[in-house]
Amino acid sequence: MFRKAHRITGATLFIFFFIIAGTGLLLGWKKNTGDLLGSKTYNGTTTELTEWLPLSQLQLKAETYLKNSVPVGSELQLDRIDIRQNKGVAKFIYNDYYGIQIDGATGTLLHVDRRRADFIENMHDASLLDDHLNTGGYIKLAYTTIMSLSLLLFTITGFWLWYGPKRMRKGVHQ
Incomplete structure (x- = not known):
């Protein structure tokens, strides 16, 4: 059996x-x-949240960076936002398996990856x-x-x- x-x-x-x-x-x-x-998590300029840009501004910057970085026709739908305060970075993760890392204080693009x-x-x-x-x-x-x-x-x-x-x-x- x-x-x-x-x-x-x-x-x-x-x-x-x-x-x-x-x-x-x-x-x-x-x-x-x-x-x-x-991908490794990059470092932003500061870990102090009071010096960070508002999340809505960071999201707009992430979408702009992503539109300029991915193939035309990809649907951009935000899946989640991962805040790494200890690194000073906000990660924006999209449904098509793209990720954008942005400096929380300056909004500067740190990394784009699949x-x-x-x-x-x-x-x-x-x-x-x-x-x-x-x-x-x-x-x-x-x-x-x-x-x-x-x-x-x-x-x-x-x-x-x-x-x-x-x-x-x-x-x-x-």
Whole structure:
């Protein structure tokens, strides 16, 4: 019974485990890949928030910089703003995996990049499908539930496939 459950689950979900393992490995290494997967956070001129421009001005500057930096036809939709006060920088992250880093005090462009790690993360947890099909998070929820329960099943059945024969051999020798 355990061997069959282990084999059927493994064969059915092989490609998904392969994707999770590959993307998980990349995400684990992203801080050690230089700018290949994740970009470093640049430093602004001051960490004192009272000296920063208003967020609305920083956002307008980010959109201007982005329009001048990305291919024509890309849809610019702000996903989130990441404030790094200790670095003096505001990061504007857009839905097409573009990121802009701006000096919080001067509004000067510090860096523009393609956020590959965000794409890999969305692949890792199936958010990519949710976003593409506009399902409101249900694919991600189903995917993570199925994969987590499958991993739990693999752990239990794998342990039993290893431990069962040991237990039987001990019983035979007594």
